[in-house]
Amino acid sequence: MGKIKSIGALILGLTLLFSCEKNGDFGFGSDDISPVEFSVETVGTSSSVVLLDSISSTNLGVGFIGNIDDPDVGKVKATSYAQMKLNVSDLNDISEEAILDSVKLSIKFGYLYKNFAKTARLKVSLLSEQIKDTLHITTNSTAISNELVASGNILIDELDSVYTINVDMDFANELFELMRNGSPAVATQEAFEASYPGLAFQTEDNASNAYGIVLKPESSMIDFYYSEVSSTGAVNVPATHKITIGELTHYYGLELDRSGTALEGLTTTNQEYSPSSGLRYIQAGAGILTKINLSELQTFANLKPNVIVNTAQVSIGPIDDPVNGVTPPTRLLLLLTDSGNRVIRDGDNFRAIQQDGSNPIGSGTPLTLLYDEDSKTYTGSITSFIGYYFSDVFRRNQFFIAPPSVNGELGNLVFRPEDFKLKVFYSELK
Numbered sequence: 001m002g003k004i005k006s007i008g009a010l011i012l013g014l015t016l017l018f019s020c021e022k023n024g025d026f027g028f029g030s031d032d033i034s035p036v037e038f039s040v041e042t043v044g045t046s047s048s049v050v051l052l053d054s055i056s057s058t059n060l061g062v063g064f065i066g067n068i069d070d071p072d073v074g075k076v077k078a079t080s081y082a083q084m085k086l087n088v089s090d091l092n093d094i095s096e097e098a099i100l101d102s103v104k105l106s107i108k109f110g111y112l113y114k115n116f117a118k119t120a121r122l123k124v125s126l127l128s129e130q131i132k133d134t135l136h137i138t139t140n141s142t143a144i145s146n147e148l149v150a151s152g153n154i155l156i157d158e159l160d161s162v163y164t165i166n167v168d169m170d171f172a173n174e175l176f177e178l179m180r181n182g183s184p185a186v187a188t189q190e191a192f193e194a195s196y197p198g199l200a201f202q203t204e205d206n207a208s209n210a211y212g213i214v215l216k217p218e219s220s221m222i223d224f225y226y227s228e229v230s231s232t233g234a235v236n237v238p239a240t241h242k243i244t245i246g247e248l249t250h251y252y253g254l255e256l257d258r259s260g261t262a263l264e265g266l267t268t269t270n271q272e273y274s275p276s277s278g279l280r281y282i283q284a285g286a287g288i289l290t291k292i293n294l295s296e297l298q299t300f301a302n303l304k305p306n307v308i309v310n311t312a313q314v315s316i317g318p319i320d321d322p323v324n325g326v327t328p329p330t331r332l333l334l335l336l337t338d339s340g341n342r343v344i345r346d347g348d349n350f351r352a353i354q355q356d357g358s359n360p361i362g363s364g365t366p367l368t369l370l371y372d373e374d375s376k377t378y379t380g381s382i383t384s385f386i387g388y389y390f391s392d393v394f395r396r397n398q399f400f401i402a403p404p405s406v407n408g409e410l411g412n413l414v415f416r417p418e419d420f421k422l423k424v425f426y427s428e429l430k
Contacts, residue, residue, distance in 0.1 A: 036427050038310070043422045044296040047280055048272035049263070050341045050400070052287035054137040055407045063252040064285065064410055066120070066203045066210030068113060070323055073283045073412050074258035078210050080201040081142045082250035083131055084243050085217065086192040094180050094226070094241060101225045101238075103172035104164045105150040107201075108219040111212025112159065113410055114325035120211050121204040122165060124150040127197040136251035138285055138407065144200040147171065151204065156211070162219050176224055179241065199245065209325075210410050215246035256286055263288070270341040280420075282401060283412040284329075289400040291337065292420060298397060300424075301390045307426040312386035314369060314422055316401070317377030319415045329411050332369040332378050335400040343400065353399060356384040360394040368404070386424055 057063075063080025070076075105124060112118065128145035152165035175196070178186045185195045201213060214220065221244045228237040258264050262277035272291060275281065280290040314334070322328055334353040336344045344351040352366035369380035388394040401420075403409060 035430055037430050038425070038427045041300060041424045041426070043294070043300055043424060045420060045422060046293045046295070047417050047420060048291050049266065049275055049281050050272060050289050050291050050337075051266050051269050052289065052343065052406075053269035054139070055285060055287045056135060057138045057140075057251045057253070057285075057407055058136045059250060060252075060407060061214065061216050061246065062110060062408060063201060063213050063215050063250060064111070064210055064254075065122070065201045065213060065252075066113065067206050067208055068210050068410065069208045070326075070412065072261060072279075072323075072414050073263060073281065073286070073288070074256065074261045076210070076257075076286065076410065077255040078252060078285075078410065079141065079144075079255075080213060080215065080250065080252040081127065081131055081136075081198060082201070082215055082220075082245050083193065083198040083248035084196060084222070084245055085247050086186060086189055086243055087241070088186065088189060088192070090241055091179050091182070091186060093239065095228055096180055097229045098180050098226045098239070100173065100176045101227055103167035103169070103176075103225065104223050105167050106162050106164045106219065106221050106223065107154075108160060108162045108214040108216075109154075109156050109211055110159055110214045111210075111409060112156065113210040114208070114323075115327060116325045117207060117209040118156040120154045120156060120209075121207075122150070122152055122154055123148070123202045123204045125200045125202070126171070127200055130193055130197040131249050131251075133249065136249075136253070138252065138254045138287070139256075140251065141253045141255075142198070142200070149199060160214075167222060172224070176226070179224075198249075212409070215250045217244035217247040220245040254285055272341065278417070279414050280401075280417055281412065281414055282329075282332075282403060284403040284406055284409045287406065288412075289335075289402050289406075290415075291341065291398065291400055292334075294397040294399075294422070297386075297389065297422070297424075298395065301392075301395075304390070304426070304428065307390065307428040309383060309387045309390055310425045310427055311381065312383045312422070312424045313379060314382050314420075315377055315379045316369065316415055316420050317375065318419070319376050319378075319413065321376075322413075326411065328371055328376075328413055329403045329409070330371050331404045332371075332413075333366050333402050333404055334369070334380075334382075335366075335402045336396050337398050337400050339398070343402075343406075350402075353382055353385050353396075356381050358384065360385065360388045382422075 064078035068076040126147040262275040346363035349363040358365040369378040
């Protein structure tokens with residue numbers, strides 16, 4: 001009997017299958033059950049460019065130096081500013097008889113704007129005013145003196161490696177004399193900062209490349225190598241004193257010049273701007289983002305309230321080739337905004353469209369658009385967001401296309417408005 005039932009079920013299944021194929025619709029082909037129709041809609045969007053009012057660059061553990069001259073976004077000069085930590089308690093180890101041998105500055109590089117111009121002509125100067133104890137943004141600066149602390153050419157073979165250059169001996173001898181003699185100028189960290197407010201990191205030439213330096217005490221420091229007198233009277237006991245960089249206040253500032261570019265008129269913050277080129281722009285650090293408006297998605301969702309969203313995809317591209325040696329951002333994010341054209345925060349995170357399967361009002365799992373080098377296109381699935389949108393659970397029509405870190409890099413991206421596409425694949429009953 002079991003075999004007879006199985007054969008009967010098989011025949012019934014085949015009958016239903018041939019019935020569907022005969023009718024040519026996806027469904028049961030009966031009069032009382034409607035077939036399902038699959039469709040795809042490319043949703044129209046509008047876009048603009050927005051200049052954010054401020055980008056924080058304070059205590060990120062990274063700073064930028066160098067120069068960029070890009071035909072799309074203009075010129076950028078980057079300078080990093082950092083306080084020095086004297087480590088006062090360790091000064092007791094330096095005797096009045098100590099003899100200075102050499103002084104070296106150590107620095108680590110973690111970012112290259114262009115991947116082939118790898119020689120950084122580093123210049124480090126003493127600040128002429130103290131770094132204010134406040135939040136610094138990328139348009140801030142601190143006055144720089146003419147006193148040279150260190151300079152030298154560094155060939156960056158590998159990122160995240162520590163490189164050293166010699167410190168100027170006039171600066172080194174002056175400071176070591178104070179430390180050796182227990183001067184009041186180095187009695188406390190506050191007194192030290194009054195005489196030595198901090199350092200400015202720059203490049204000496206106008207070569208079009210920028211570098212990211214890692215400002216952390218374990219990799220950025222000034223080492224004083226000196227010799228102490230031994231118990232027998234011989235000067236042969238090596239010792240070191242470290243002044244660390246990155247543990248105290250540090251930030252980077254950008255000087256921007258957009259003259260002669262399609263963004264020359266982009267001067268007012270938090271307002272939508274239409275560049276004369278008709279293109280759309282993203283520039284990290286400078287706070288230039290592209291804003292997308294999804295008002296047509298709302299119209300489409302209201303016209304199709306009962307559809308089932310099968311999948312939805314966002315793509316940007318193919319993009320044009322960037323300036324020689326510059327790599328496009330490997331990822332992009334879709335950050336939520338509103339009519340005020342400001343990035344919306346949720347604690348320490350920016351609010352963004354979330355990955356598929358995540359809470360739509362969360363902030364810990366932002367959707368990532370990944371770049372494909374072959375197609376030169378960014379893509380990402382936003383099925384969950386569109387599903388919530390059609391269900392009227394969560395609807396937001398305005399968002400920014402942004403780099404994964406608006407203050408942790410200096411890269412830029414240019415694309416045509418029509419190269420942003422939102423496709424919704426859906427099904428509905430006829």
